[in-house]
Amino acid sequence: MAHTTRQQIIVGMMVILLIFVVPQVGASSSVEEGQITIVIDFSHDQLFSPINRNFSQAIDHLQDYPEYFVRILEKGKLTAENLSRSHILVIPNPGRNYSSSEHEVISNYVNRGGSLFLLSDYQVDGRQIGNPIALNDILQKLPEDRIRFTTFLEGNNTQGDAIIDPVNSIGIPYNIQINGSDFNTNFNRDLLAIELKSLIIAAGSLSTYISPLLVSTGAETSTAVAINGRPINYQPGWLAAFEIGNSRIVLCTSTTMFSDTTCIATNQSWFQSMDNSLLWSNIFRWMSFPLLQDPTSIMIFFVVLVLVAGFVVFVYVLWLKKRGR
Secondary structure (H helix, E strand, C coil): CHHHHHHHHHHHHHHHHHHHHHHHHHHCCCHHHHCEEEEEECCCCCCCCCCCCCCCHHHHHHHCCCCEEEEEECCCCCCCCCCCCCCEEEEECCCCCCCHHHHHHHHHHHHCCCEEEEECCCEECCEECCCHHHHHHHHHCCCCCCEEECCCCECCECCCCEEECCCCEECEEEEEEEEHHHCCCCCCCHHHHCCCCEEEECCCCEEECCHHHEEEECCCCCEEECCCCCEEEECCEEEEEEEECCEEEEEECCCHHHCCCEECCCCEECCCCCCHHHHHHHHHHHHHCCCCCCHHHHHHHHHHHHHHHHHHHHHHHHHHHHHHC
């Protein structure tokens, strides 16, 4: 009778284990439990967007990763509702400013732990491509006030400045090769530089007096220049990453480098040129960590746990039967 009771207890424990463990194996790869939701805003007249058919490769690249769910905003404005249950908000080079209510939504989003990826662009030869003022208005509402996208106010130029480098340029002065091994990966930012060798950028610059916020700058031979060609910043930063509470913030002064448009220097899309697509992936890896867990590892762990538990029960039942003879 005692043997029967023991066997019933063991079988009951096994059933409970299967009920609670096995469903978790499947849940780890589901949208609700296992994915990082990325919201990309194209509702503010972005120069680069799927609507304009020049910003699709980067989005498709993210969607190739099963751990990401990408939501595109093409109309309306940012609200708490359309950012609900998301983990990362991406704002690529807006063509118009965000409203005060949208600033509040973004600020609250970051304060609650949402991460933020802001991208601007450069101005060169009188072409106003970037809009750092709209992005700085967003940054101004955040607790971190030590870094901004550069704006050079001269005449009608409110669009920032371009980085040039006569030594490391490829083809034209504004297409610059960056060495990935020179990234500043201190402060837990090593994920940003994994496997990076060379990048090609066409970028504006960042203004900061806290250099550790910067992940990458131009070479010693690089400068940022105003619309009149006058140097205004030497070895300027173009990529920054830092944390605000539980949020991770990335600032990049080039949306162009992740676009579908053709890079003259490589005769490929900017996104596919050199390691630009890899940097795009690395940025989202860093922003997702530690939210992102490997569903494969989780599945293997639970499957092994079930198998081990089943084997232990099987051996114990055999031992009880042998002992009862």
